[in-house]
Amino acid sequence: MRAVLFHDIGSIHVGDYPDPALVDPGDVIVKVDTAAICGSDLHLLHGRIPGMRPDSPIGHEFVGTITQAGPDVQRFKPGDRVVGSFLIACGRCWFCERHEYSNCDQLWVLGYGMFTGDLDGAQAEYVRVPIADLNLHAVDASLSDEQVVFAGDILTTGVYICERAGIKPGDTVAIVGAGPVGLFTLMNARAYAPERIFVVDMAADRLKMAESLGAIPLDSTKVNPVVEIQRATGERGADVVIECVGLAPAFTTALNSVRAGGTVAVIGVHSDLSYDFPLGEVWRRGVTIVMGATCNVQEHWDKALALVKEGTVDPTILITHRLPLEDAVEGYKLFEAHEALKVILKP
Ligand SMILES: [Zn+2]
Ligand SMILES: [Zn+2]
Numbered sequence: 452m453r454a455v456l457f458h459d460i461g462s463i464h465v466g467d468y469p470d471p472a473l474v475d476p477g478d479v480i481v482k483v484d485t486a487a488i489c490g491s492d493l494h495l496l497h498g499r500i501p502g503m504r505p506d507s508p509i510g511h512e513f514v515g516t517i518t519q520a521g522p523d524v525q526r527f528k529p530g531d532r533v534v535g536s537f538l539i540a541c542g543r544c545w546f547c548e549r550h551e552y553s554n555c556d557q558l559w560v561l562g563y564g565m566f567t568g569d570l571d572g573a574q575a576e577y578v579r580v581p582i583a584d585l586n587l588h589a590v591d592a593s594l595s596d597e598q599v600v601f602a603g604d605i606l607t608t609g610v611y612i613c614e615r616a617g618i619k620p621g622d623t624v625a626i627v628g629a630g631p632v633g634l635f636t637l638m639n640a641r642a643y644a645p646e647r648i649f650v651v652d653m654a655a656d657r658l659k660m661a662e663s664l665g666a667i668p669l670d671s672t673k674v675n676p677v678v679e680i681q682r683a684t685g686e687r688g689a690d691v692v693i694e695c696v697g698l699a700p701a702f703t704t705a706l707n708s709v710r711a712g713g714t715v716a717v718i719g720v721h722s723d724l725s726y727d728f729p730l731g732e733v734w735r736r737g738v739t740i741v742m743g744a745t746c747n748v749q750e751h752w753d754k755a756l757a758l759v760k761e762g763t764v765d766p767t768i769l770i771t772h773r774l775p776l777e778d779a780v781e782g783y784k785l786f787e788a789h790e791a792l793k794v795i796l797k798p
Contacts, residue, residue: 453798454508454575455779457562460498465779468508471571471579476523479583481533485596486574486776487512488786488794489537489604490631491720495563496783499722502564509562510574510796511537512604514596517587518577526584533587535580536603536748537561539568542585552585553745574779576798588752591760597767597795598759601635606766607755608718608746609635615741616691616716618643625649625680625708626666628695628719629657631769631793636693636718637664638764639755649689651676651704654789660768677707688713697721711736718743769793 454468471480489512494500514534517527527533539559540552547555559581562572571578580586590599601607613636618624622645626633629652640648641664650661651669658668667683669676680689688710694701697719705715706729715738733740758764772791774782776798785791 452576453776455510455572455776455796456506457495457503457509458506461496463496463509463780463783465777466506468506468571468575471577473519473521474579475581476521477582477584478521479517479524479527479580479587480519481513481515481535481573481578481580481587482518483513483515483573483575483578483798485514485600486510486796486798487600488574488779488782488796492783493787496787500564502566504565504569507562507571508575508578509572511535511561511563511572512600513573513578514590514600515578520583524583527587527589532590532592534590534599534602534752535561535573535578536586536588536752538745538748539570539581539586540749542582550750551747552749553747574776574796576776585749588756591756594756594760595767597770598765599756600795601766601793602752602755602759603748604746605632606635606759606764607748607752608632609639610755610758611746611751612636612693612716612718612743613639613643614751615743616693616714618645618691620644621646622690623647623649623684625651625676625689625692625705626695627651627676627692627701627705627708629654629661630695632718633695634660634664634769634792635764635766636695637661637666639758640693641665642758642763649676649680649683657792660792671704676704680708684710687711690714691716693718695719699723699726702726706733706738709738711738714739714741716741716743718746770795773797
């Protein structure tokens, strides 16, 4: 089959790779109809993910059709259309029993190297999905591939972090970062009927997209977003701030933008080992800090897909590029240069 293969840090290519076969009785093989490039695929390309096997398939956002199912698979059969979770949970450990799948002891990820299960990725013609009953979701026939392809990752991440942030009707919400996760968070936050949502970013096109989705854009290259949010709220600050960047200055902006007694929820992926945390100030103001960590996909994708089906969330508006799988290298270049918001690959 053809697949997007990780070669070395900074180097991917589209090449031939052996077709996957069933290994465990709970596996299925999925013929990938539509895949997407995720921001976390760039971490791998940039060498931040140890243990990548050279010339192995990458990618974990996909929708497709089952071609083979192992004898233990109960919920699916060949011919079923499915969307996959990036996170492959075991379904048996202490955390999985409590439906905390993102804390799974096993924590496998498709196409993310040998420390996360050494599973081949889904930017390919076919992919093997272990423990399929838990890690795939059936796709409603009325929904298109492009409406559901993000349900196993960033769309559901938006649903998950809004829920954890505890937005209430009438709240003032601020979202720091208008990349794909920030924009999905915005789309989902609207469903909680807040009074208003500020979105902070530095990229004009992304802020324009946020504005078209009903947010008040704050361009941090032109204004001080903290001052603007404080001014708009009678110097109180926002009730809920959701940080979708994953860099220390963005977290600081979030802390400075929230009101006393408010909540800062963090879904941006942080890798700094330490941070000069204003402990006394945050204690005095009684701020609740919710660290999102990895999205609990399997617990939230029902809700995400329901929001898409009822029309509350339209994931397709974030798709800026649609390319054949053979042109994936070009897609990665556009995505890396922020010239593309979401890139779809068609095997
Ligand atoms: Zn991802
Ligand atoms: Zn588990």
